Amino acid sequence: MKPRQQRMLAVGLAALGIAIAAGLTLRAFQDNMMFFVEISDVAAGNYPKERNFRIGGLVVGGSVQREEGSLDVSFEVTDTACVVPVVYNGVLPDLFREGQGVVAHGRLDDTGVFRADKILAKHDEEYMAPEVAESLSKHQQDVVDAAVAGAAECGGNNDS
Amino acid sequence: MIPEIGQFALILALSLAVCQGVLPLVGAHRGDEAMMAVGRTAATGHLVFAAVAFACLTWAFLTDDFSVLYVVNHSQLSLPTVYKISAVWGAHEGSLLLWILLLAGWTVAVSRFSGGLPPAFAARVIGILGLLSVGFLLFALLTSNPFERLVPAAVDGGDLNPLLQDPGLAIHPPLLYIGYVGFSVAFAFAIAAMISGDLDRTWAKWTRPWTTVAWLFLTLGIALGSWWAYYELGWGGWWFWDAVENASFMPWLIGTALIHSLAVTEKRGLFKSWTLLLAITAFSLSLLGTFLVRSGIIVSVHAFAADPTRGRFILAFLAIVVIGALILYAWRAPSLDSDAGFGLLSRETFLLLNNVLLVVATALVLIGTLSPLVIEMATGGKISIGPPWFNVAFLVPMIPLVLLLGMGMQTAWRTQDTAAWVRILRIPAMLALVLGIAIPWLVYGRVSVLLVVGCGAAAWIVITSLLPILRSLRREKGAAGITRSALGMSVAHLGMGLFVLGVTVVSAFGVESDRALRVGESIEVAGYEFQMRELRNVQGPNFSAIEAEIAILDDGRQVATVLPQKRQYLVQRSPMTEAGIRAGLDKDLFVALGDPLGDEAWSVRIQYKPLIRFIWLGALVMALGGLIAISDRRYRSGVRAKAVAPVKAQESPA
Numbered sequence: 001m002k003p004r005q006q007r008m009l010a011v012g013l014a015a016l017g018i019a020i021a022a023g024l025t026l027r028a029f030q031d032n033m034m035f036f037v038e039i040s041d042v043a044a045g046n047y048p049k050e051r052n053f054r055i056g057g058l059v060v061g062g063s064v065q066r067e068e069g070s071l072d073v074s075f076e077v078t079d080t081a082c083v084v085p086v087v088y089n090g091v092l093p094d095l096f097r098e099g100q101g102v103v104a105h106g107r108l109d110d111t112g113v114f115r116a117d118k119i120l121a122k123h124d125e126e127y128m129a130p131e132v133a134e135s136l137s138k139h140q141q142d143v144v145d146a147a148v149a150g151a152a153e154c155g156g157n158n159d160s
Numbered sequence: 161m162i163p164e165i166g167q168f169a170l171i172l173a174l175s176l177a178v179c180q181g182v183l184p185l186v187g188a189h190r191g192d193e194a195m196m197a198v199g200r201t202a203a204t205g206h207l208v209f210a211a212v213a214f215a216c217l218t219w220a221f222l223t224d225d226f227s228v229l230y231v232v233n234h235s236q237l238s239l240p241t242v243y244k245i246s247a248v249w250g251a252h253e254g255s256l257l258l259w260i261l262l263l264a265g266w267t268v269a270v271s272r273f274s275g276g277l278p279p280a281f282a283a284r285v286i287g288i289l290g291l292l293s294v295g296f297l298l299f300a301l302l303t304s305n306p307f308e309r310l311v312p313a314a315v316d317g318g319d320l321n322p323l324l325q326d327p328g329l330a331i332h333p334p335l336l337y338i339g340y341v342g343f344s345v346a347f348a349f350a351i352a353a354m355i356s357g358d359l360d361r362t363w364a365k366w367t368r369p370w371t372t373v374a375w376l377f378l379t380l381g382i383a384l385g386s387w388w389a390y391y392e393l394g395w396g397g398w399w400f401w402d403a404v405e406n407a408s409f410m411p412w413l414i415g416t417a418l419i420h421s422l423a424v425t426e427k428r429g430l431f432k433s434w435t436l437l438l439a440i441t442a443f444s445l446s447l448l449g450t451f452l453v454r455s456g457i458i459v460s461v462h463a464f465a466a467d468p469t470r471g472r473f474i475l476a477f478l479a480i481v482v483i484g485a486l487i488l489y490a491w492r493a494p495s496l497d498s499d500a501g502f503g504l505l506s507r508e509t510f511l512l513l514n515n516v517l518l519v520v521a522t523a524l525v526l527i528g529t530l531s532p533l534v535i536e537m538a539t540g541g542k543i544s545i546g547p548p549w550f551n552v553a554f555l556v557p558m559i560p561l562v563l564l565l566g567m568g569m570q571t572a573w574r575t576q577d578t579a580a581w582v583r584i585l586r587i588p589a590m591l592a593l594v595l596g597i598a599i600p601w602l603v604y605g606r607v608s609v610l611l612v613v614g615c616g617a618a619a620w621i622v623i624t625s626l627l628p629i630l631r632s633l634r635r636e637k638g639a640a641g642i643t644r645s646a647l648g649m650s651v652a653h654l655g656m657g658l659f660v661l662g663v664t665v666v667s668a669f670g671v672e673s674d675r676a677l678r679v680g681e682s683i684e685v686a687g688y689e690f691q692m693r694e695l696r697n698v699q700g701p702n703f704s705a706i707e708a709e710i711a712i713l714d715d716g717r718q719v720a721t722v723l724p725q726k727r728q729y730l731v732q733r734s735p736m737t738e739a740g741i742r743a744g745l746d747k748d749l750f751v752a753l754g755d756p757l758g759d760e761a762w763s764v765r766i767q768y769k770p771l772i773r774f775i776w777l778g779a780l781v782m783a784l785g786g787l788i789a790i791s792d793r794r795y796r797s798g799v800r801a802k803a804v805a806p807v808k809a810q811e812s813p814a
Contacts, residue, residue: 005501010434010512017520017557024556029531032549036542054544069676069761071754090674091395091754091763094735 034105038135043082047108055084055114056103056132064098077102077114079135084108088116095121101132163228163307166216170257170307173209173264174297176202180267181290184283188356196283200271203286206293207264214261217306218248227313230254230306236319236731238702246330247320252454252470253306255333260296262334262341263289270345270370277366284352285345292344295477303470319702319731328388336381336408340446342374343411346418347443350436351485354492364426364435369790371422371439375415376786382408383779391739396672396750396767398775401550406529407449410522414442417518420511427573430500430508433493434515440485445522447478452529503575510568517557517564524553562617562660565653566592566624588627592620599661604669604770614664621657625650644792652785655778662774671768674754678761682713686768688749689713693721695762703727705738708762710751712742724764726753748772 036054037047047053055077063076074087075098086104096102096119106116180202187195220228221235221244234247234254249258267289274282300306323329349367353359385408390398399405418438424431451474502508528545535543570584596616601607628650632642642650671686682691694709705727712720722740729736739752747770754763 009509010516013513013516014519017516018523020520020556024553028549028552029545032546033543034546036544066757068758069678070757071674071676071763091752091765094737 038138039077039079039084040082042084042108042114050107052105052107052117054103054105055086056101056135057084058136059096059098059100059102061098077104079138084114085112086114086116088119090119092119093121097121101136103132162216162219162223163225163309166213166220167305167307169209169212169216170260170297170301173206173213173260174294174301176206176209177264177290177293177297179290180206181287181294183287184290185287188280188283188287191280193279196279199283199286199290203264203267203271203290206290207261207268210257210261210264214248214257217254217257218245220307221245221248224317225313226315226317227309227311228306229308229310232310232314232317234317234320236317236702238730239317239320239325240701242327242330243320243325246324249333250320250324250329253300253304255337256296256300256304257306258334259337259341260293260300262337263293263296263344266338266341266345267293270348274366281352281356284355285348288348288351289344292348292481295481299470299473299477303473316731319729322703322727322729322732322734322736323392325702325729326388326392328384328392332381332384332388334381335377335384339374339376339378339381339415340408340411340449342370342377343415343439343442343446345370345374346439347485350439351488354436354488357492357495359432359436359496361426361429364422365794367439368419368422368426369795371415371418372786372790375412375419376783376790378408378412378415379779379783379786382412383776383783386779387776390772391741395737395752395765396739396769398666398772401528401545401547403529404449404453406525407445407452410525410529411442411445411449413518413522413525414438414445417515417522418442420514420518424508424511428500428502428508430502431512431515432496433489436489436493436496438515440482440489444478444482444485447474447481450474451478502573505571505576505578505581507568507571507573507576510564510571513564514561514568517561521554521557521561524557525550528553559613559617562621562656565656566620569624569649569653570627584627585624588620588623591623592616595619600665600668604665606668608668611664611668614660614668618657618661618664621653621660625653625657645789645794648785648787648789648792650785651788652782655781655783655785657778658774658781659778662771662778665771666769666775669770670772673766675764675766676757676761677764678759683766685766687714688719688768689716690751690764690766692762692764695760698725700727702731703729703736706753708740708751708753708764710740710764712749720749722749722751724751724753726755743773745773745777746770 034052034054035048036056039055039057041047042055057077057079060076060078060083063074065074066072071089071091072087073089073092074085076083076085078084086106088104088106100121103120104114104116105118105120106114108114180199183195183202184199187193187198217228217230219225220231222241224231224235224237224244226232230251230253234251235244239247247254249255267286270289271282271286274285277285346367349363349370353363382405385405386398389400390396418435421431421435421438425435451471454470454474528550531545532543535541566588567581567585571581593612593616596612596614596619597607599615599619600611628642628646632647635641673685675683675685677683677690677692679692679695682689684690689712691711691713692708693711696707696709698705698707705725707723707725710722710724711718712722720742722742724740725738727736727738728734737752737754739750741751742749747768750765750767750769752765754765757763
């Protein structure tokens, strides 16, 4: 082949490859994108329905309950303003502890319980997933504001 | 005192790196030999002082000098000595120091073994490496000083993260860094060639062995990291498409493309500007990886603690390197075109396809890695892209790649006679198809399209890789045997075949099960019976642990006993899972302790992982192939020619 044709071939192949890649990416992205939703938004009902998403916050002290001898575990996650109950069946990560940061992947069922299929805990003492840290600090401010205003608040309907 | 010496040595290394970066480049421009010669001397001095700084930090760790902040944060009195040494590069500041040391080491290696290079060219390469060193040394001194003091000194340290207290981690970063840093040599060669404007085939010949060395270390580093994640992160996966894993994988993919493109440039003088672009890209992606790991902008297991100043510095450095290199490229590359042509059916075509597919694969990984960042910046939404997407997207370019690989190896340069080609490939293709069906069906009892593609591709690569070796063994007396280069290629591709087989089988037939288990009880997973015999307490140097003794039975006959532990590290008070693994070439049986469930029961994760060892074995064989390829005679002729040894020495087999 002449250099010109070579270039055409190269460009054509690259364009084809990139087109396939782009199409595939866009299509599959839709299915694999998992949004991070703050606990308060979950409590207020602002979460993606019928699909998986991530939540993150602190494990509420004293909320971890195990079914004796089984892998079922339930606990609550809070962003210090609202609380979402979580159930999970499986082995918890090493650094999962009450009062510590946690991220859960899963979806909310009809009763308002988050059914997790994956639990992640931070991997070292200093590190906290940035989205969790951000969500917490935001609400800590809310709590302060609320205390000043004399009213506790959680997105709206946390008592359900 | 020692830490101050270390810091002073780092400053001296910086001043020498400035000399090394400026004088040879000016000298090469003016044709001033004395100035060019400064490069080598300055590089040696730079290495010496970088080594002194590194030794000082190591000393601070070994003597438990808790007046040094970095030591306080990453060591502790009862930490075993070997981990005190590996803790030196266990976090950001120290690993940057290792990077600096390795870059200086590579520079001196290049200056020592570049006897065959024209002096002006060698001077430019050393100069550019010097400028890169200046960037990294400034980074260390301005944002990440490993010798920072803590006043008053601490009594004891906070210990090394228990995850890192492992032999695998002791050598994983150095190997990876040798690879990363090695691509800066290919980068420097490319820039030097563009500055001087003479980019003939000898340029490719000089660049090739250095690139291959970098690639083989990166291969080993990534494989070791994957192995470490498998047994140490505790949960039996071997690749997670984690942002930081991807950061090391992208330079590997481009580096692989570069090796193949360099082959065309050396043999045929083609693809020159493309090769240059790949050399620039490989190094840029190494820098991007550094940025991702050290800026804390990406959520990852591996991410170092976040520090925006560091992120900004690397981003600025990355911008200077990439933009500078691309401007030079835009200016010089158009004049490099070659008129040589090649047939549609020729090795050149296959290598071109190889490059296109590898670049597409890299682009996909890059998109998947960076899109959460882009989407967050654009919409504020926080998303993550899961491994399932990567698994599917990555297969799209990989399936054609592995199929074309077998064909490309059997195709001649320039042009290949089609009839002869079909004749060579007919039987291997049929054999591969048969094996592709037989392996999953007969051995594992299930067959599907993807399994046939995976196992068939593996068989196809293995068979076509072995052909040249068989041909060489059966050659007539006196005929030339296979060259080291060709043998290296065959072996590396053979490794690829083993890797593909391992990935296919373990993905399809691996079994993973979370269960509750009591002492005296047993459960069955994948046809094996796992029996918990005993739970006991054990003491380590800096941890205490609960250890389970689990017997594995096959048809009532005991085949292994594994001892998984749940460790509690005493200083950081953090728990760690040490998996119990019965490793075998045919399969791994993996048991990890979860947590106590009350009533004497523990949650356990049990896994059956057939052929998982082939994944790392394949990577090892690939690296071996690289090693064989660089031992090819023609790469040593430059050094030999410079030596006083008689011409005969060149002909003696190595």
